[in-house]
Amino acid sequence: MNRWLDMLLAQYNYLLRDRNESYEQVKSPKLGNYCDLKTHGEACPLSCSVNKSSSIGYPWKKSQKNPRRSAYEVQSSSLPSLKKQRPWYKAINSTVLQQMLRQLDVAFSKFFKGEAKYPRPKRRSRFRSLKYAPGQVKLDGNRIYLPGIGWMRFHNSRPIPDGFTMKSVTVRRQSRGWFVSIQIEDKSVPVPPVKTKHEIRPDRVKGCDLGIRKLLSISDGEIVQNPANSKKSKRQTRRLRLRQRAASRKKKGSNNRKKAFSKVASLHERVTNKRSAYHWETAKNLSNGADALVFEDLNIKGMKSRCKPKPKDLGGYDRNGQSAKKGLNRVISDAAWGELVKKVEVVAAKSGIPVIKINPKHTSQRCPKCHHTSADNRKGEKFVCTECGYHDDADINGAVNIKMRGLKKLGINPTQLPSVRRKVTPMDITAV
Numbered sequence: 368m369n370r371w372l373d374m375l376l377a378q379y380n381y382l383l384r385d386r387n388e389s390y391e392q393v394k395s396p397k398l399g400n401y402c403d404l405k406t407h408g409e410a411c412p413l414s415c416s417v418n419k420s421s422s423i424g425y426p427w428k429k430s431q432k433n434p435r436r437s438a439y440e441v442q443s444s445s446l447p448s449l450k451k452q453r454p455w456y457k458a459i460n461s462t463v464l465q466q467m468l469r470q471l472d473v474a475f476s477k478f479f480k481g482e483a484k485y486p487r488p489k490r491r492s493r494f495r496s497l498k499y500a501p502g503q504v505k506l507d508g509n510r511i512y513l514p515g516i517g518w519m520r521f522h523n524s525r526p527i528p529d530g531f532t533m534k535s536v537t538v539r540r541q542s543r544g545w546f547v548s549i550q551i552e553d554k555s556v557p558v559p560p561v562k563t564k565h566e567i568r569p570d571r572v573k574g575c576d577l578g579i580r581k582l583l584s585i586s587d588g589e590i591v592q593n594p595a596n597s598k599k600s601k602r603q604t605r606r607l608r609l610r611q612r613a614a615s616r617k618k619k620g621s622n623n624r625k626k627a628f629s630k631v632a633s634l635h636e637r638v639t640n641k642r643s644a645y646h647w648e649t650a651k652n653l654s655n656g657a658d659a660l661v662f663e664d665l666n667i668k669g670m671k672s673r674c675k676p677k678p679k680d681l682g683g684y685d686r687n688g689q690s691a692k693k694g695l696n697r698v699i700s701d702a703a704w705g706e707l708v709k710k711v712e713v714v715a716a717k718s719g720i721p722v723i724k725i726n727p728k729h730t731s732q733r734c735p736k737c738h739h740t741s742a743d744n745r746k747g748e749k750f751v752c753t754e755c756g757y758h759d760d761a762d763i764n765g766a767v768n769i770k771m772r773g774l775k776k777l778g779i780n781p782t783q784l785p786s787v788r789r790k791v792t793p794m795d796i797t798a799v
């Protein structure tokens with residue numbers, strides 16, 4: 368499987384270069400006839416990626432009406448010649464090769480849709496999976512048949528429910544071993560339609576404020592703690608730091624260094640697995656008894672951006688707080704809000720619950736009762752309105768504001784304000 372991955376990786380990068388250079392040649396032929404831009408030798412599929420006969424001028428076109436074949440079709444039809452020139456590629460199951468092409472095609476179509484950056488060549492450490500098309504893989508209890516590789520034993524974590532058929536199967540290399548994920552489908556199970564405005568009850572809409580100490584504060588007063596603050600997790604972070612340091616002190620290029628870094632990777636994987644399990648559970652609990660979920664549309668990249676440098680007149684720099692921000696950036700990454708929201712969207716879609724994202728501006732400073740917005744309203748953990756004296760937990764208040772904005776976006780008239788649930792000492796307004 369390792370050998371397959373290496374071969375697929377080489378071919379993936381080759382085909383990516385093929386697309387780039389063919390496009391360049393069609394756009395503005397640099398050296399007259401098609402030839403290798405680096406060596407100036409005439410192109411053939413072995414010396415360089417530019418294919419003389421193919422013309423991938425429109426890599427973004429996919430329609431059948433297009434007289435030119437799409438880049439995927441061109442590259443797909445070049446597979447037989449690949450197997451002729453490099454016979455060792457015959458060992459790879461043909462659908463796995465095809466799926467690798469598909470992977471590249473998906474990367475490009477995502478780019479043209481504006482969802483991703485331009486595809487880049489992959490490194491060995493980033494190319495970790497191979498995929499079988501539907502109808503290839505067989506299962507028999509604790510054994511799995513991967514065409515081209517053979518029958519092997521595996522840990523069957525859960526049976527396939529009745530009525531479901533196997534779709535594509537992905538085999539993935541991870542630091543703790545090889546994993547196989549099987550996509551299953553039951554066509555008779557209907558996809559629930561997304562709830563419309565009239566089916567949503569305002570009191571069953573949940574606004575969710577994402578945070579660091581409290582992972583989630585929900586508008587109905589519930590709080591989901593961040594497991595990263597637990598004692599166990601802190602111990603794990605410390606162990607990770609120790610292992611990381613031990614590994615980076617090993618001699619470069621040595622086997623011991625390799626072993627030490629694989630230990631670091633395996634611990635990282637455990638942390639990730641735990642977090643994702645917690646996220647799935649949180650997502651399930653959130654969608655229970657909800658008609659719609661509202662989240663902030665956070666600009667996580669912007670939040671993690673570096674502080675602006677403060678140059679001194681006489682050269683050098685003043686402190687700009689970046690070293691303090693480093694810690695904040697780390698906890699933002701650890702909380703993995705984006706991943707949580709993605710999982711919530713998956714779980715919510717199963718019951719037709721819409722997930723709405725709103726602009727979070729001033730959600731933590733606004734009074735939901737009199738709409739007075741001021742930074743003075745928030746005093747650490749407390750929210751106390753300086754105009755009307757309304758008070759609540761600051762994070763819950765943010766969640767209520769998020770919910771209100773979500774309702775507005777849905778076009779639903781918000782009902783009366785929820786009553787105060789938490790004991791917060793009201794501030795004496797007259798004293799201010």
Ligand SMILES: [Zn+2]
Nearest residue numbers: 734737752755
């Ligand atoms: Zn107020």
